[in-house]
Amino acid sequence: MAGTWVRIGIGVLAGIAVAAIGLLALGTVAASTDPVTGGNTQVANGIMLVLAIAILVAVVVYAVVEYAQTGRIRSITSQFDTRTIVLIPIAIAINIILGQTVSAALKVPVYLDSIGTILVGALAGPIPGALTGLLSNTIWTFILGGTPLGSPYAWPFAIVAAEIGLLAGIFGRLGFFRSRPNTPTPKLLAGAAVALVILAALGYWGVLPAFTKGVTFFGDLTTVNSFFVVVAWLIAIGLVGAGIGLVALLLVRRDLGVAFIVVCGAICGVVSALISAPISAYFFGGVTGSGTDFLVAAFQQAGSTLSSAVLQQGLISDPIDKTITYIVVFTLLQVLSRRFTARFPQGEQAVGLIGSD
Amino acid sequence: MSEADAAYLASLAPAAPSAYHRLNPLTKAVAAIVCSLGAFVLGGYVGPLVILLGGIIPSAISARLLGRLLRISILLSLPIAISIVLVSVFTRAGTTVLFAIGPFDATLEGVDFAGQVLVRLLVLSTAVGLFGLTTDPRALVFDLERRGMSPKLGFAAVATVEAVPSLIERAGVIQAAQRARGLDTEGRLIARFRGIMPIVGPVLLSSLTEVEERSLALEVRAFGRPGRRNLLWWPGDTSAERVVRWVLVVGFLGLVAARAAGLLPRIP
Amino acid sequence: MLELRGVSYRYAGYAMAVVHDIDLALGDGEIVGLVGPNEAGKSTICLLACGLAPASIGGGLTGSLVIDGQSMTGRPVHELAGRVVLGFQNPATQRSGVAATVFEEVALGPMNLGLSVAATLARTRAALERLRIEHLAERDPARLSGGQGQLVAIASLLAMNPRHIVLDEPTAQLDPEGTRLVGEALRALAATGTALLVAEHKTDVLDGLCGRVAVVVDGRIVLDGPASRVFGDERLEGWGVEPPSRIRLSRALAGTGVDVTAALAR
Numbered sequence: 069m070a071g072t073w074v075r076i077g078i079g080v081l082a083g084i085a086v087a088a089i090g091l092l093a094l095g096t097v098a099a100s101t102d103p104v105t106g107g108n109t110q111v112a113n114g115i116m117l118v119l120a121i122a123i124l125v126a127v128v129v130y131a132v133v134e135y136a137q138t139g140r141i142r143s144i145t146s147q148f149d150t151r152t153i154v155l156i157p158i159a160i161a162i163n164i165i166l167g168q169t170v171s172a173a174l175k176v177p178v179y180l181d182s183i184g185t186i187l188v189g190a191l192a193g194p195i196p197g198a199l200t201g202l203l204s205n206t207i208w209t210f211i212l213g214g215t216p217l218g219s220p221y222a223w224p225f226a227i228v229a230a231e232i233g234l235l236a237g238i239f240g241r242l243g244f245f246r247s248r249p250n251t252p253t254p255k256l257l258a259g260a261a262v263a264l265v266i267l268a269a270l271g272y273w274g275v276l277p278a279f280t281k282g283v284t285f286f287g288d289l290t291t292v293n294s295f296f297v298v299v300a301w302l303i304a305i306g307l308v309g310a311g312i313g314l315v316a317l318l319l320v321r322r323d324l325g326v327a328f329i330v331v332c333g334a335i336c337g338v339v340s341a342l343i344s345a346p347i348s349a350y351f352f353g354g355v356t357g358s359g360t361d362f363l364v365a366a367f368q369q370a371g372s373t374l375s376s377a378v379l380q381q382g383l384i385s386d387p388i389d390k391t392i393t394y395i396v397v398f399t400l401l402q403v404l405s406r407r408f409t410a411r412f413p414q415g416e417q418a419v420g421l422i423g424s425d
Numbered sequence: 426m427s428e429a430d431a432a433y434l435a436s437l438a439p440a441a442p443s444a445y446h447r448l449n450p451l452t453k454a455v456a457a458i459v460c461s462l463g464a465f466v467l468g469g470y471v472g473p474l475v476i477l478l479g480g481i482i483p484s485a486i487s488a489r490l491l492g493r494l495l496r497i498s499i500l501l502s503l504p505i506a507i508s509i510v511l512v513s514v515f516t517r518a519g520t521t522v523l524f525a526i527g528p529f530d531a532t533l534e535g536v537d538f539a540g541q542v543l544v545r546l547l548v549l550s551t552a553v554g555l556f557g558l559t560t561d562p563r564a565l566v567f568d569l570e571r572r573g574m575s576p577k578l579g580f581a582a583v584a585t586v587e588a589v590p591s592l593i594e595r596a597g598v599i600q601a602a603q604r605a606r607g608l609d610t611e612g613r614l615i616a617r618f619r620g621i622m623p624i625v626g627p628v629l630l631s632s633l634t635e636v637e638e639r640s641l642a643l644e645v646r647a648f649g650r651p652g653r654r655n656l657l658w659w660p661g662d663t664s665a666e667r668v669v670r671w672v673l674v675v676g677f678l679g680l681v682a683a684r685a686a687g688l689l690p691r692i693p
Numbered sequence: 694m695l696e697l698r699g700v701s702y703r704y705a706g707y708a709m710a711v712v713h714d715i716d717l718a719l720g721d722g723e724i725v726g727l728v729g730p731n732e733a734g735k736s737t738i739c740l741l742a743c744g745l746a747p748a749s750i751g752g753g754l755t756g757s758l759v760i761d762g763q764s765m766t767g768r769p770v771h772e773l774a775g776r777v778v779l780g781f782q783n784p785a786t787q788r789s790g791v792a793a794t795v796f797e798e799v800a801l802g803p804m805n806l807g808l809s810v811a812a813t814l815a816r817t818r819a820a821l822e823r824l825r826i827e828h829l830a831e832r833d834p835a836r837l838s839g840g841q842g843q844l845v846a847i848a849s850l851l852a853m854n855p856r857h858i859v860l861d862e863p864t865a866q867l868d869p870e871g872t873r874l875v876g877e878a879l880r881a882l883a884a885t886g887t888a889l890l891v892a893e894h895k896t897d898v899l900d901g902l903c904g905r906v907a908v909v910v911d912g913r914i915v916l917d918g919p920a921s922r923v924f925g926d927e928r929l930e931g932w933g934v935e936p937p938s939r940i941r942l943s944r945a946l947a948g949t950g951v952d953v954t955a956a957l958a959r
Contacts, residue, residue: 160589161589207582211585407707434810645853
């Protein structure tokens, strides 16, 4: 067990080191960007690259350390038992069908195309989760490319999907998907406070910079079309409402697990927005053919450059989308029988032991 | 093994109605990837159009499915194309205003940008569409397995192809049942959204609970045994195709290098 | 010879055992029926007999599974495949979902074993012939009737060349036509010398097929003996098991004074 923590620690340190070096290097690039809009094209691209590389390095370092310690990489191969291999196609089918119906048919500004990926990550582990995401988008484009269910545009986002699965796997390993029913009220309130603080911090350092650097929402409102000021206020009210909703949900369900899930969803949403924005801007002019495009149009009209508008759109819709997805997966894991979930490689860590509640 | 046996095994391979169908799946995959990424690296109008008219369209004609390919790519591209036109034309900042609708100015820069993105998208959707229409997923997976990919990964990929329609079928059955109980799945957005949930839940649960029995049934058939297996058939490959693949890959890397060196015109 | 010796088993994460002190033997070429009410533990015994419990699904086992005198404890499932295999109720979930033809579906198991192409071919053909479904070889396995699908599933098991086959309610999800098809196939199979353990709700399927029948109630084997004696046992209905229609008919007729026992005896 100690060995496991050593390699996790070394892996995380390596990832943080790479990210820090990368971000420091980026600092000089950012200073030289487009002065007209304070554009964060370079920054967003850079963050994406640094994050992707840092995560990759962390995983590789982890595997290398394990190989050095035990002569095998059992912690990775053992995540792929037959059950996981059978679950992956079902998970991908769920991703594709929900992704197709929700984003293309309903035109609401969420995607809901990662329920399967997060489910596999939670139950089987980070590597199967990442693989499910990767395969999901690749199959969606290439193997279903000649059918009405295909999506030629999913493939460039495969790396985002992989990151979503990887994160879900880590959250699952840490037990964040566990239901914690009948939490006493003081603990519940403390949990809610901590969750709100984390969410606020995430919003302040992760989301807000993308908006204040540009011309839009939380900056100088006098020069902006009043229609978008209204939109901004609606979003702000929505965010506060979501916070209140979280507290209410916690008090009604009396399940501290909800707080964990919401925080996980928000983190996952911010990270995927950062990684997917430059891809979306570069490949598809910032649109995806779903309801989120309205937001991109709004931000662009309000004066952001395309890259900024896409990032701003992502930072609004992705946390919402991923939080909903995490709540759906959390609910699914509670509804599925323990006898079923506990048999997956990481099932016991993810949903807790039977009879512990 | 007798000749009759060999012929029988060959007959299990999917039918290939044209020479393009008969190409090795990896060749077609490399072509699709290089064409679509190439269009993005080149940017502008000329490069992507050359790829489309000089590479993809002739291949589709030789595979005798140009009409089908265009229909499916346009069908799949339509939602995103409409978004691109609306978002780029009307909300992209620019100096040359063509006309205005309310607060939205249509700028020349916006039209130009939308045009460039649309051309690239057309290349991407036709390239992957041609691959999908001419390649049996099993042929691709067996080819990759022969080249060293894990059979388990191949299983997951091929099983998805059947899982998608069977999940839709299941959703249809459950939807019919819910509708029989008086659930509204048509009509306005909110009604539709509310109508989806009682279908999504049972579909997810019923397909997930099948995972257990499915995996036990596979384990009984030695699915968990590590190591390689001998395939009954696999798609052919020729040295000429191998050369073509390398030429495509090297050509693409050349484009990337030219882009990095600043030799290609800037992409907006 | 497959034996469960003094087996008790609890599922992973559960404190209570679901089957207790099971002693069950399946001799070479023997056909044994397993009957009992729902939730009595028939399926669990099937999982235990082919080693999936606990090798694949975990849980706590006392006692042992012994095949041909060797204990199978701790062996991975794929090593057991040549000795004993298990068939399930639903033909759809047993289908791999990766084969375009029935032939490839049946060949999947031998391929997984790493056999040569020639050996795979031979085993697949033999399996299809033994169930007399060669005519289905080129069909799409996803487009078969329930009964045909179940025959393909059993052929897929036969292709593993197992000495023992365990079937968990092979006709439970089939229509009468499918039940008849599978029943006939089991009789044909019985004649070829493979040992069969068949858990069934429909005792008519077992009647005339099994030499021996064991009754499971509340996780224990309460009766184990020759089929004629078990099916004729007066306590059967009290345990929640419906006797075969042959027995019920003769009893009903006996109530009216007509003795047809001799005529209906097999």
